[in-house]
Amino acid sequence: MSAGMTSEEPSFKREMLAALPSLRAFAMSLIGRHDRADDLVQDTIMKAWAKQDHFEMGTNMKAWLFTILRNELYSQMRKRGREVQDSDGYFTESLAQHPAQYGSLDLQDFKRALETLPPDQREAIILVGASGFSYEEAAEICGCALGTIKSRVNRARQRLQDILQVTGENEYGPDAISAPITSRAFIS
Amino acid sequence: MTDDHGARHQIARSARTDNPNAQIATKLRALYLSVQEEAIPDRFLDLLEKLDAVERQSMPDIAE
Numbered sequence: 001m002s003a004g005m006t007s008e009e010p011s012f013k014r015e016m017l018a019a020l021p022s023l024r025a026f027a028m029s030l031i032g033r034h035d036r037a038d039d040l041v042q043d044t045i046m047k048a049w050a051k052q053d054h055f056e057m058g059t060n061m062k063a064w065l066f067t068i069l070r071n072e073l074y075s076q077m078r079k080r081g082r083e084v085q086d087s088d089g090y091f092t093e094s095l096a097q098h099p100a101q102y103g104s105l106d107l108q109d110f111k112r113a114l115e116t117l118p119p120d121q122r123e124a125i126i127l128v129g130a131s132g133f134s135y136e137e138a139a140e141i142c143g144c145a146l147g148t149i150k151s152r153v154n155r156a157r158q159r160l161q162d163i164l165q166v167t168g169e170n171e172y173g174p175d176a177i178s179a180p181i182t183s184r185a186f187i188s
Numbered sequence: 189m190t191d192d193h194g195a196r197h198q199i200a201r202s203a204r205t206d207n208p209n210a211q212i213a214t215k216l217r218a219l220y221l222s223v224q225e226e227a228i229p230d231r232f233l234d235l236l237e238k239l240d241a242v243e244r245q246s247m248p249d250i251a252e
Contacts, residue, residue, distance in 0.1 A: 025223040
């Protein structure tokens with residue numbers, strides 16, 4: 001796109017603004033901390049703005065931004081040699097941020113479970129299950145084959161199921177499975 | 189146990205056993221939406237305004 005920069009400019013900005021809430025949510029799900037997630041979003045905005053000539057208006061702005069954010073995250077990780085998220089901050093911050101949110105205990109458990117996933121599985125299930133991308137779009141964003149994305153999503157689901165089953169039993173107290181063991185303990 | 193603790197348990201249990209994937213999908217979306225529904229922080233609105241202003245004044249020359 002070469003001609004008409006002045007007329008394209010405002011709508012580029014508008015489309016970018018429209019995609020920002022979801023972009024932040026994506027960054028937050030990957031990193032788990034508001035401050036670092038927002039730093040990454042800011043870097044992404046700068047990168048995207050500098051590359052706006054490469055963006056074709058009318059194509060998927062959200063997918064384009066997600067790709068930039070993801071590339072930026074992994075390139076920063078390579079440079080700094082650190083993990084996607086620091087586990088301590090992940091959970092501690094979220095407890096402080098949304099103490100009164102409905103179902104927050106439940107969500108905290110889920111968030112912690114999500115955190116235990118390998119990064120490639122986590123991003124796959126987020127893109128498909130929360131960001132609203134198709135498997136094809138997710139594969140393109142992650143730069144991998146369609147089959148790879150599908151298998152990552154499946155493995156992520158399986159693992160979350162396993163984890164949540166365990167934590168669910170703990171959270172809700174004695175139930176049909178654990179109650180007999182509990183009563184036996186009292187008898188002896 | 190007929191209080192809402194028991195009811196909650198029952199709901200969680202049936203969601204878990206009937207369709208664990210649906211429960212995971214619901215929670216994943218809830219978590220995502222909790223961030224997506226926040227207002228866009230001012231820092232991003234300011235940043236976009238600045239980028240826009242710079243570009244209007246000069247030729248786009250902010251690529252690294």
